[in-house]
Amino acid sequence: MAEKKSEKKSKYDQRYKAAVDAAAAVFAEKSYHGCGTTDIAHKLNIKQGSLYYYFKSKEAALEAVCLMGITEQANFLAELISKELSFAENIKAITQFSLKSLRENGDYIVVFNNDRKSIPLERRGKVREQSHNYHLMLMDIFRTGQEKGEIKAELDILISVRAYTGLLSSASKWYHSEPTIDLAAVLNQFSEMFLNGAIK
Amino acid sequence: MAEKKSEKKSKYDQRYKAAVDAAAAVFAEKSYHGCGTTDIAHKLNIKQGSLYYYFKSKEAALEAVCLMGITEQANFLAELISKELSFAENIKAITQFSLKSLRENGDYIVVFNNDRKSIPLERRGKVREQSHNYHLMLMDIFRTGQEKGEIKAELDILISVRAYTGLLSSASKWYHSEPTIDLAAVLNQFSEMFLNGAIK
DNA sequence: AACTTTTTCTATAAATCTATAGAATATATT
DNA sequence: AATATATTCTATAGATTTATAGAAAAAGTT
Numbered sequence: 327m328a329e330k331k332s333e334k335k336s337k338y339d340q341r342y343k344a345a346v347d348a349a350a351a352v353f354a355e356k357s358y359h360g361c362g363t364t365d366i367a368h369k370l371n372i373k374q375g376s377l378y379y380y381f382k383s384k385e386a387a388l389e390a391v392c393l394m395g396i397t398e399q400a401n402f403l404a405e406l407i408s409k410e411l412s413f414a415e416n417i418k419a420i421t422q423f424s425l426k427s428l429r430e431n432g433d434y435i436v437v438f439n440n441d442r443k444s445i446p447l448e449r450r451g452k453v454r455e456q457s458h459n460y461h462l463m464l465m466d467i468f469r470t471g472q473e474k475g476e477i478k479a480e481l482d483i484l485i486s487v488r489a490y491t492g493l494l495s496s497a498s499k500w501y502h503s504e505p506t507i508d509l510a511a512v513l514n515q516f517s518e519m520f521l522n523g524a525i526k
Numbered sequence: 527m528a529e530k531k532s533e534k535k536s537k538y539d540q541r542y543k544a545a546v547d548a549a550a551a552v553f554a555e556k557s558y559h560g561c562g563t564t565d566i567a568h569k570l571n572i573k574q575g576s577l578y579y580y581f582k583s584k585e586a587a588l589e590a591v592c593l594m595g596i597t598e599q600a601n602f603l604a605e606l607i608s609k610e611l612s613f614a615e616n617i618k619a620i621t622q623f624s625l626k627s628l629r630e631n632g633d634y635i636v637v638f639n640n641d642r643k644s645i646p647l648e649r650r651g652k653v654r655e656q657s658h659n660y661h662l663m664l665m666d667i668f669r670t671g672q673e674k675g676e677i678k679a680e681l682d683i684l685i686s687v688r689a690y691t692g693l694l695s696s697a698s699k700w701y702h703s704e705p706t707i708d709l710a711a712v713l714n715q716f717s718e719m720f721l722n723g724a725i726k
Numbered sequence: 727a728a729c730t731t732t733t734t735c736t737a738t739a740a741a742t743c744t745a746t747a748g749a750a751t752a753t754a755t756t
Numbered sequence: 757a758a759t760a761t762a763t764t765c766t767a768t769a770g771a772t773t774t775a776t777a778g779a780a781a782a783a784g785t786t
Contacts, residue, residue: 337783338732359559360644362773376734378775414725440640444560476725485707485715486724492696493689500688507685515685523723524686525614525676537753538762562743576764578745 345370345380346394349387350433358388358441389449392442395434396456398427403463413471417490418517420464424494425513428501436502439495464491490520545570545580546594549587550633558588558641588641589649595638596656598627603663613671617690618717620664624694625713628701636702639695664691690720 348369352361363384367374381387402423406416428435442453464487471477477486493516501507548569552561563584567574581587602623606616628635642653664687671677677686693716701707 341733357557357559357644359557363775364773372733373735374773375736375775375777379733382775384774417724444557471725478724478726481719481724482711482715485712486719488696488700489693489716489719490724492693492699496688496692496696499692511682512685515682516689519681519686519689519720519723521723521725523719523721524617524678524681524690525671525721526678541763563745564743572763573765574743575745575747575766579763582745584744 342380345377346387346390347433349381350391350394350437353388353391353441354433354436358384358437358444385444385446385449388437388441389445389453391434392438392445392453393456395431395438396442396453396460398431398434399424400456400460400463403460403467407463407467413467413474413476414517414521416467416471417521418513421494421517421520422513425497425501425509425516428498429509432498432502435495436498439498461487461491493520542580545577546587546590547633549581550591550595550637553588553591553641554633554636558584558637558644585644585646585649588637589645589653591634592638592642592645592653593656595631595634596642596653596660598631598634599624600656600660600663603660603667607663607667613667613674613676614717614721616667616671617721618713621694621717621720622713625697625701625709625716628698629709632698632702635695636698639698661687661691693720 345366349366352365352369355361356365362374363377364374366387367377370377377387381390403420406419411419424435438453438457442450442457445453465483468477468483468487468490472479472481472483477483497512497516501512545566549566552565552569555561556565562574563577564574566587567577570577577587581590603620606619611619624635638653638657642650642657645653665683668677668683668687668690672679672681672683677683697712697716701712
């Protein structure tokens with residue numbers, strides 16, 4: 327009976343996850359305001375009205391997608407920090423994880439990057455918290471790197487963090503449409519360029 | 527009479543420019559699909575229906591904004607190339623011009639970056655042409671830089687260009703909300719990081 | 727098989743949004 | 757001043773969208 331209950335629950339959960347996936351895919355392709363709930367329902371093979379069995383509102387779907395996108399990244403950062411690696415190793419690890427996430431959960435990251443501002447203020451709390459947290463952890467990694475003398479002393483840490491996150495998030499714009507480009511090549515070059523620069 | 531005619535024409539042109547500015551501001555703030563024509567009209571201090579005296583459609587307004595955003599950048603690149611500077615000088619000049627444009631015409635660039643995909647296919651021609659052109663010119667600058675031995679030989683040019691444009695376009699996400707940060711500081715650090723890297 | 731719960735469907739209310747047409751007002755010209 | 761032109765307004769048609777309510781169907785339970 328406990329087994330049956332958990333099976334039942336997991337059936338709903340599976341379907342709920344499929345709904346969030348569908349929302350992520352549609353939001354990523356057309357943007358939150360650029361799509362209708364019909365599009366999401368169609369991708370799930372159900373009718374528009376049925377979607378509200380899983381989401382209280384379209385906004386709730388957006389929140390779920392964004393939260394999942396940033397939470398995965400934040401959790402990874404927290405784990406990474408506990409390992410106390412060098413700055414260069416941290417950058418390589420973060421770049422690798424980000425690009426792998428882009429390939430496996432690209433829609434979530436794209437939606438977080440592009441549409442998180444469309445979450446209404448009263449619902450934005452959790453997403454803001456996670457992304458603020460992510461930012462703080464990155465700042466921490468950079469600050470530590472500079473204190474240890476790994477990062478050039480003259481660099482402003484905030485600008486550096488912004489530049490690095492910008493580099494990563496920009497990858498989400500083209501990575502998906504260029505399957506030719508090899509993941510490892512991008513990874514190596516991003517890390518190399520960011521750490522050591524483009525010129526000799 | 528010729529003077530009066532041109533004055534008249536320029537009155538319409540002034541107002542048309544104000545309309546495009548208003549559209550850019552609203553699109554940048556709420557995104558193309560996230561706003562209504564009412565928002566644009568309100569910013570212009572006219573009623574919603576009056577907007578159609580200046581734009582045939584909302585989509586036409588979007589096209590005008592995007593085209594202006596990318597054209598300015600493309601024109602600058604074309605001029606720059608004719609000067610035949612070194613790679614490092616080119617990067618500094620492009621970074622400087624981009625950040626200056628961001629400050630002065632930020633809305634146009636934000637809209638081009640975020641919403642150009644919302645231009646319907648049949649209207650996208652001119653914008654695509656200009657942005658393809660921009661990409662080709664950047665590729666050219668990087669290729670030349672590598673041939674002259676300024677860029678590390680092992681770097682893939684396409685990935686480098688993507689990384690650099692990503693760095694620039696990401697600035698449009700935060701520069702606006704952080705008036706504390708000095709333009710010159712960002713400029714120097716962006717160029718420095720991209721050229722020489724973050725670590726010692 | 728009868729019953730309960732879960733999931734999906736149909737139909738629709740209510741709000742919103744783009745675009746148009748024709749009236750009204752302002753501005754320029756003769 | 758009378759007339760023409762340019763600009764804005766009002767009102768609205770028509771399409772679309774989100775969300776809800778209650779019926780129907782599917783799945784699970786006893």
